[in-house]
Each structure stands twice: as structure tokens, then as C-alpha cells.
Amino acid sequence: MFGFGIRNLISSSKTVIFRRSIACPRPSYNHNHHQQRTITMTASSRKYKVVNVPTIYFGTFIHSPRNEASKLDVCEEGAIGVNSDGVIEFVERDAKDIDSIVGKHPGFKNAEVVQTKPGRAQFFFPGFIDTHIHAPQYPNAGVFGSSTLLDWLNKYTFPRESSLSSLSVARTIYSRCVARTLSHGTTTAAYYATIHVPATNLLADICSAAGQRAFVGRVCMDHKDINPDYYRDESADESIENTCLCIDHIKKIDPNYELVSPIITPRFAPSCTTEALEKLGKLAKETGLPCQTHISENRNEIQLVKKLFPEYDSYAEVYDAFGLLTPKMILGHAIYLSKKEMELIKSRDAKVSHCPVSNSALTSGGAKVRWLMNGGVTVGLGTDVSGGYSPSILEAVRATTLVSRHVALSDGDECKLSVEESLYLATRGGAKVVGLENKIGGFEVGMEWDAQLIGLEPVETTGDEFAEEEVVDKVVFEGPKSAGPVDVFGWETWDDKVAKWVYNGDDRNTLGVWVKGRKVWSRI
Ligand SMILES: O=c1[nH]c(=O)c2nc[nH]c2[nH]1
Numbered sequence: 001m002f003g004f005g006i007r008n009l010i011s012s013s014k015t016v017i018f019r020r021s022i023a024c025p026r027p028s029y030n031h032n033h034h035q036q037r038t039i040t041m042t043a044s045s046r047k048y049k050v051v052n053v054p055t056i057y058f059g060t061f062i063h064s065p066r067n068e069a070s071k072l073d074v075c076e077e078g079a080i081g082v083n084s085d086g087v088i089e090f091v092e093r094d095a096k097d098i099d100s101i102v103g104k105h106p107g108f109k110n111a112e113v114v115q116t117k118p119g120r121a122q123f124f125f126p127g128f129i130d131t132h133i134h135a136p137q138y139p140n141a142g143v144f145g146s147s148t149l150l151d152w153l154n155k156y157t158f159p160r161e162s163s164l165s166s167l168s169v170a171r172t173i174y175s176r177c178v179a180r181t182l183s184h185g186t187t188t189a190a191y192y193a194t195i196h197v198p199a200t201n202l203l204a205d206i207c208s209a210a211g212q213r214a215f216v217g218r219v220c221m222d223h224k225d226i227n228p229d230y231y232r233d234e235s236a237d238e239s240i241e242n243t244c245l246c247i248d249h250i251k252k253i254d255p256n257y258e259l260v261s262p263i264i265t266p267r268f269a270p271s272c273t274t275e276a277l278e279k280l281g282k283l284a285k286e287t288g289l290p291c292q293t294h295i296s297e298n299r300n301e302i303q304l305v306k307k308l309f310p311e312y313d314s315y316a317e318v319y320d321a322f323g324l325l326t327p328k329m330i331l332g333h334a335i336y337l338s339k340k341e342m343e344l345i346k347s348r349d350a351k352v353s354h355c356p357v358s359n360s361a362l363t364s365g366g367a368k369v370r371w372l373m374n375g376g377v378t379v380g381l382g383t384d385v386s387g388g389y390s391p392s393i394l395e396a397v398r399a400t401t402l403v404s405r406h407v408a409l410s411d412g413d414e415c416k417l418s419v420e421e422s423l424y425l426a427t428r429g430g431a432k433v434v435g436l437e438n439k440i441g442g443f444e445v446g447m448e449w450d451a452q453l454i455g456l457e458p459v460e461t462t463g464d465e466f467a468e469e470e471v472v473d474k475v476v477f478e479g480p481k482s483a484g485p486v487d488v489f490g491w492e493t494w495d496d497k498v499a500k501w502v503y504n505g506d507d508r509n510t511l512g513v514w515v516k517g518r519k520v521w522s523r524i
């Protein structure tokens, strides 16, 4: 869990000072070892101001170059200076001599130092961006049986979401969901909440207190024939009014949407009346806020859209007709788009969230990501919890490569996505999807420090293990010596290590997580 309690933060009205020690693994360099961070908050306004100590991160940095999905940029002995606002002030690619780096940047004379452990297969990587996740469905993660989308919604999802009418239920679910996603390295999440205003506002509060960058959407669903009586908006006006109440709340806790932003959220076309879609399209235009919804996830869903909106030629045209297909729209799934729909989405510069774990779990289908990318559509990754069973974007990265191989079986080898491309989608791609490509997703001067420290803990080898006979004893009786799920033997290149992390790693490898320079999760 967090180094501090979310509840304490929310209920306290005092100024809180945290002193946290971060071990400096190179004892010869004895910088200020205590990171001091001030969080000022008043209960009345519920505003959080976080001031960090300037910090220099030393060690290995790996990220995707901007607009270059096919390779990773590895800087083996670099340094990144992050100022008290959490903004990257310098990137040094050759930082073997720490003193000379500090000398070159006098503003960082008293900076905190955080360093990867040499020889421990550790590296800094940009924080993951989950472009599609349903926080209230988190308790259902893994519970979906053999259902498909429309029966899954009625059997598992609507009952669970309706339980968040209770604020105490919401508090438990949302604090666990935010803690869990942070521990998996998710520094930014585009959340669907529920129809409930108090619970949606609470999710925004929890993200703000925990320090997770978030888009929080109150879900709109007013169609009487599609949604259950026990869980829907009474009218289109109620959809709009309650959405506005949530926008107002977030504006109060984060006036410039520095960390938490509202996002306009029509659940999906079938769940909304034309009146609600029209009003939500107008609201999106007036406020300039981002939007999110689902599109073309399941064949029966597409048939339902045809039946409910017979005057439109396609699912994408329904959203377009109501002014919702804009550069700020995040479309979840997009599995069965026609070429015409793909071109329409591209021409409007709307974005796609690829959710391969969910698409597999609910038997929805395999999205043609290469085809979307070749068509110029911007794509990021989503866990889509709990259609997706895992809150981990690393799992989504892994599923992206695997699902692309299934697509390749029918559509050709070109459809296969590499580890590098899938990691690009999880970071740079996701940043573009949520409109923050100049702030997050990579390590560049002027961007914010949203990062994770990954550690793969190599196996300690003496070389003798591979002598005859002894192999059997060591392997069978000693077991793996590394602390996490990844075994590194020492011969691997950095590309190999990253591939091992993607295919074998999990949150045990996520040693630390920072958002906007603030440490929000620590395993060590
Ligand atoms: O994966 C999904 N999850 C949902 O909650 C949902 N609602 C509509 N369509 C949906 N798809």
C-alpha cells in the first residue's frame, strides 16, 4: 500500500510533512539522503499542493523515442534532473562522473539522489498510461466466466457498478484500485466511474491524494430500454446535470487539471438516448473537455447499434453525428471497424484505446492494430478492467504482442507487433491518446517525471552451476535466486532484458513509481 494513508490525507486538515529516506546505493557519493516533501491541504477546499525536493536520477534510462515505435532508446549511464515542480530540467547521456554532473547544474547542488543499482538489471522507464479502465469494476477482475459483452454487462457489471451508490463501498473499491494500478506502474489512468456523483467525486479525490494522474468520468446511460431500471440516469437532463456536478467538483480540487481532469463519458451509443448524445456532444464542445466511450467491441453490440440508430451507416457515424468524434475522443476497443469508419476516425483525429486482454477474455475479437496504425490512427493501450482481468498495463503490453500474432495468422506476418512497439503504445501512444504527449510518455527536457524504476534482480551465478552433474542439484534443490519472476543470467543485452520483463515480469519488478516528481509507490 501507500507510504501514507489516503483516508488520513483526505480527513486531515493539517499541513503534513513527510520525510522519507531513499537509499543511495553508491556510498562514496554522500548526497542529501532525505527527501523532504510538503503536502499542504485544507479540508474545506480539498486542494493538494505537493512540493518536491529537486532530484537527480542516475543510472540506466530506457524509453521510446518520440514518434518512433520500432526501437527503444537505451541510455546506460545517464542522469536526469527533476526540479521541485516535477519537471525534467536536464538529461545527460554520459553521467559516469556524478560530481561533474552536479557541478554542471548548480541548481541541483543540494538535490536528492536516486540511483539504479549497478549490476542489478535496474532501469528507469516512463510510467504506464492506461487509456481505458473501469475503476468500479475492479472487484470483478477475473470474474467473467464464459460471458460475452452484452450478457456480461447484465450479469456481472451493472450489479457491481450499482453497489457504488454506497460511498463506503466506493471508498474501499476505489482506494484499492488506485493503489493496485500504481503498484503496477500506471502513472496515468482514464477512468470510467459510475452514474453516482458522490462516488465519482470520491474517485477524483483519491487519485488526487494518492498522486495518480487521472481522467475521471461520470458514466452517462439514460436509455430506458437498454439499461436496467436499478442502474440508469432518469433522463438526458440528469446525465448532463450530474456530469456537470462532477466537473465542478474536480475543478474545485484541481482548478487547472494538473493531475486530475474530468472526462465526458457516454457509456456507449446503445446506452444513451439521442437527446443525451446530442447534449453530451454540446457539452464537450462548450467545455473543451476530453471524452471517452466504447466502439465496435462485439458483433451483437454492433447489431444493436444498427437497430437503435438505423439512420446512420455505421457505429462511428453515430458518434460523429452528435459531435463526439473529435481529437479529444478516446474510443475503446475498435475491433470491427470498416475501412470507411477507420478513415472517418482518422480524419477527425479521434483516438483508439486497444484493450487486448478484455477483447480476449470476453471473446470479443482481435483488433487490427497494425491496420489502424498504418491508417494513421493514434493508438494507446487499456486494461479495460474488468472486461480485462488484469489491472496491469504490462499484461496489456504482453497481450498486445500475442493478440497481434493471432491476427497475423489470418492477415499476414506484417500484423505482428514487437515488444518495442507494444511498449511504445503503453507510453508514448497512450500519452497522445490522452492529449499529454508533450508532458508524459518519455524522458525529455520540459516533460514531467512520470516514471517507474524496474528491477530484474539477476540470478547470482558463480559459473560453477554449469559444470556437469552440479546442474541437477542447483536447479532442482536451490530454485531461482532472484527475488522476482524474471531470471537474468548476465549475457542479456538491454533489449533482451526488456523483452524478459515484458514476457515474464510483473509488479514485483516495479520497485518505485513517480508522478510529476512525487514518489507515489515504493517496493523498496
Ligand atoms: O468492455 C466494456 N466494458 C463496459 O463496461 C462496457 N459498457 C459498454 N460497453 C462496454 N464494454
Ligand SMILES: [Zn+2]
Residues within 6 Å of the ligand: 132, 134, 294, 332, 384, 387
Ligand atoms: Zn470498457
